[in-house]
Amino acid sequence: MEYVKLGDICTKVCSGGTPTSSNPAYYDGNIPWLNTNEVNFCNIYSTNKTISEEGLKKSAAKYVPENTVIVAMYGVTAGKCAIAKIPLKTNQACCNLIIDKEKADYCYVYYYLRQQSDSLNKLAIGGAQQNLNALTIKKFKIALPTLPIQKKIASILSTYDRLIENNTHRIRLLEQMAENLYKEWFVRFRFPEHEKVEMVNGLPKGWKIKRIADFGRIETGKTPPMSNRKLYGGDILFVKTPDMHDKMFISSTSETLSEDGNNYQLTKLLPANSIMVSCIGTAGIVSINAKPAHTNQQINSIILNNLEDLEWLYYVCKQMKPTIELFGATGATMTNLSKGKFEKLKVVVPKANIRESFHKRIRPYFKEIFTLDQQNTLLTRQRDLLLPRLMSGKLEVKS
Structure with a gap:
C-alpha cells in the first residue's frame, strides 16, 4: 500500500463562492448551493439553499459534478467531508475534490478522509476560527491500495450507509405522516366526527x-x-x-x-x-x-x-x-x-377521548420510528468499527 497526496489523485481541486446576500434575486433559484454546515459525513442529495442563474454569474461559485468529495475548511466543521450525489455549487468554505477515476475510487477517498477527519482538523490554522485551505488538503496524504481493493472496501462500507439512508428515509416519511395527522385533527380541527361538534369561541365545544x-x-x-x-x-x-x-x-x-x-x-x-x-x-x-x-x-x-x-x-x-x-x-x-x-x-x-384516539392511531408510527432508529444506531456502530480496520489493512480485503 502506497501513500499519495490528495492533489495527485484529483483532476481538479477547487472551492466555491457566495453571491451577495443583499440581492434577493441571486437566491431561491433552481441551482443547488451547498453551505459548509451541511458537510457532515453524508451523501448530499439536496441543499438547504439554492441560487439563481444570475447569482451564479455574480459569484465565484462553479458547478462540481456528481461524486465530488467535499471537505469543509472553516470553523467547527473543518475536516468534515461529504459526497455530492448531484451536480451542485458550493460556498467558498468547501474544498471540492474531483477524483480521477483512473487513479482512485471517490467513495474510498471519502471513507478514508472520514476516518482521518480529526487529523485534517488539526491542520487548520488561524485565530479564533481555525481554517483549512485547499493547498493543505491537496498535500494531505492518504493510504492507497490497488483500485480493485479500494472499490471493495468502499462497497463494504457503503452497504451500511445505504441501509442507514433507507431507514432514515422511512423515518422521515413516518414522521411526516404522523405530523400531517396531528395538523389535520388539532390545527384544522378535522378530527373524527368533527362535523357533529359545535364551535365555541373558535374552538370545538369541550376543548x-x-x-x-x-x-x-x-x-x-x-x-x-x-x-x-x-x-x-x-x-x-x-x-x-x-x-x-x-x-x-x-x-x-x-x-x-x-x-x-x-x-x-x-x-x-x-x-x-x-x-x-x-x-x-x-x-x-x-x-x-x-x-x-x-x-x-x-x-x-x-x-x-x-x-x-x-x-x-x-x-x-x-x-x-x-x-x-x-x-x-x-x-x-x-x-x-x-x-x-x-x-x-x-x-x-382537545377532549380526552380525542387525545386517546390520536394516541392509538399514532403509537404504531412512533414504535416503528424507534425500531428503525435503533437499527441505525447498530449499523452505525458496526460501520464505525469496520472503518479503521479496513483503512489500516488490519482487516484483509481481497479484490
Whole structure:
C-alpha cells in the first residue's frame, strides 16, 4: 500500500463562492448551493439553499459534478467531508475534490478522509476560527491500495450507509405522516366526527386552554462540574441540544454521566419517554428520551402524568417553536426561556377521548420510528468499527 497526496489523485481541486446576500434575486433559484454546515459525513442529495442563474454569474461559485468529495475548511466543521450525489455549487468554505477515476475510487477517498477527519482538523490554522485551505488538503496524504481493493472496501462500507439512508428515509416519511395527522385533527380541527361538534369561541365545544405544567412535572437540566471527570463517562445519557437535532428519540449522546454523575443530581433524572424541549440558544428543538437521562440547563423537560398524551404533546411542543422564541426573547441575541415561563405556556387541549384516539392511531408510527432508529444506531456502530480496520489493512480485503 502506497501513500499519495490528495492533489495527485484529483483532476481538479477547487472551492466555491457566495453571491451577495443583499440581492434577493441571486437566491431561491433552481441551482443547488451547498453551505459548509451541511458537510457532515453524508451523501448530499439536496441543499438547504439554492441560487439563481444570475447569482451564479455574480459569484465565484462553479458547478462540481456528481461524486465530488467535499471537505469543509472553516470553523467547527473543518475536516468534515461529504459526497455530492448531484451536480451542485458550493460556498467558498468547501474544498471540492474531483477524483480521477483512473487513479482512485471517490467513495474510498471519502471513507478514508472520514476516518482521518480529526487529523485534517488539526491542520487548520488561524485565530479564533481555525481554517483549512485547499493547498493543505491537496498535500494531505492518504493510504492507497490497488483500485480493485479500494472499490471493495468502499462497497463494504457503503452497504451500511445505504441501509442507514433507507431507514432514515422511512423515518422521515413516518414522521411526516404522523405530523400531517396531528395538523389535520388539532390545527384544522378535522378530527373524527368533527362535523357533529359545535364551535365555541373558535374552538370545538369541550376543548380547553391549559398550561404545559398541567400535563406533568417540568424539570430543567443541570451540568455537573466539568472539572470532576469522575462524574462523566458512564452509561447514563446526558442530553444537550446538538444531540436532539433531527432526532425524535434520543438513545445515545455525545457525552454521558457516570453513576456518580447521576447521584450528584439524582432529582434531575428523567424517566424514559419524557419530552425534552430546548429553551436556551437554539430554542424549540423537541425530542423524547428512549431511556432514563439527564439534560443540561438549556433544556426544559416534561415528565408526563399520562403517557397516552406523549404523541399529541410531542407535536404540540414542536408547533410551539415560534412561541418559545417570542417569550424567550431577552433583548440579547440568544433565546432564553426560563422554567417558570415554560410552565405557563398555554396550549389548546382537545377532549380526552380525542387525545386517546390520536394516541392509538399514532403509537404504531412512533414504535416503528424507534425500531428503525435503533437499527441505525447498530449499523452505525458496526460501520464505525469496520472503518479503521479496513483503512489500516488490519482487516484483509481481497479484490
